[in-house]
Amino acid sequence: xxxxxxxxxxxxxxxxxxxxxxxxxxxxxxxxxxxxxxxxxxxxxxxxxxxxxxxxxxxxxxxxxxxxxxxxxxxxxxxxxxxxxxxxxxxxxxxxxxxxxxxxxxxxxxxxxx
Amino acid sequence: xxxxxxxxxxxxxxxxxxxxxxxxxxxxxxxxxxxxxxxxxxxxxxxxxxxxxxxxxxxxxxxxxxxxxxxxxxxxxxxxxxxxxxxxxxxxxxxxxxxxxxxxxxxxxxxxxx
Numbered sequence: 001x002x003x004x005x006x007x008x009x010x011x012x013x014x015x016x017x018x019x020x021x022x023x024x025x026x027x028x029x030x031x032x033x034x035x036x037x038x039x040x041x042x043x044x045x046x047x048x049x050x051x052x053x054x055x056x057x058x059x060x061x062x063x064x065x066x067x068x069x070x071x072x073x074x075x076x077x078x079x080x081x082x083x084x085x086x087x088x089x090x091x092x093x094x095x096x097x098x099x100x101x102x103x104x105x106x107x108x109x110x111x112x113x114x
Numbered sequence: 115x116x117x118x119x120x121x122x123x124x125x126x127x128x129x130x131x132x133x134x135x136x137x138x139x140x141x142x143x144x145x146x147x148x149x150x151x152x153x154x155x156x157x158x159x160x161x162x163x164x165x166x167x168x169x170x171x172x173x174x175x176x177x178x179x180x181x182x183x184x185x186x187x188x189x190x191x192x193x194x195x196x197x198x199x200x201x202x203x204x205x206x207x208x209x210x211x212x213x214x215x216x217x218x219x220x221x222x223x224x225x226x227x228x
Contacts, residue, residue: 034216034217036219041203041222041224042221042222043118043120043205043219043220043221043222044157044205044219045219046216046217046218046219049215049216088157090157098145098164098209098211099145099162099164099169099170100162100169100170101147101159101162101170101172102149102157102159102217103159104156104157104158105156106156107156
């Protein structure tokens with residue numbers, strides 16, 4: 001079983017839709033969870049960072065972590081064409097998340113159609 | 115907003131040649147990383163660096179690879195004798211001290227080995 005699994009998509013939605021992106025993981029030692037957005041041939045851009053179960057909201061983005069199910073989600077409300085990108089989940093088991101490696105999912109390619 | 119800067123953006127090299135990829139992390143950050151992404155594949159961890167030494171490295175980071183922070187601002191990745199399979203996007207990332215922060219990535223260097 002892969003450490004982090006993410007449906008690569010592609011996922012196509014109309015503008016204004018609510019988007020749900022998900023990752024599952026197998027390593028119960030993961031404590032820190034991040035969502036990155038990556039445009040083609042660019043570096044990953046940090047969107048959300050959390051280390052506890054529950055929800056964290058930032059504008060149109062909500063990150064959700066369920067450690068008991070080893071499942072994380074990113075919700076995008078009122079999606080815009082500019083949200084079209086690849087979304088990567090990433091996780092770390094390093095204490096205080098310092099100096100350790102991130103394990104990335106495959107990335108989900110999202111396309112928001114006007 | 116502070117950025118992680120990587121140079122060059124694209125480098126083409128002959129197989130067997132040495133290459134040095136350069137990064138300028140964000141000034142108050144203390145943890146530094148190199149990741150790579152082969153086209154169409156996951157972002158993979160190479161190495162983390164803290165307090166002038168390697169904290170952790172992956173199986174990919176063999177004797178052909180080395181990292182250095184020569185002058186307190188630059189952070190370099192050297193590949194001694196490049197192989198065709200080293201062709202990838204190489205991303206530098208940095209992180210401030212404290213548990214509440216994710217990693218900031220640079221825009222990457224696209225390395226093509228011919």
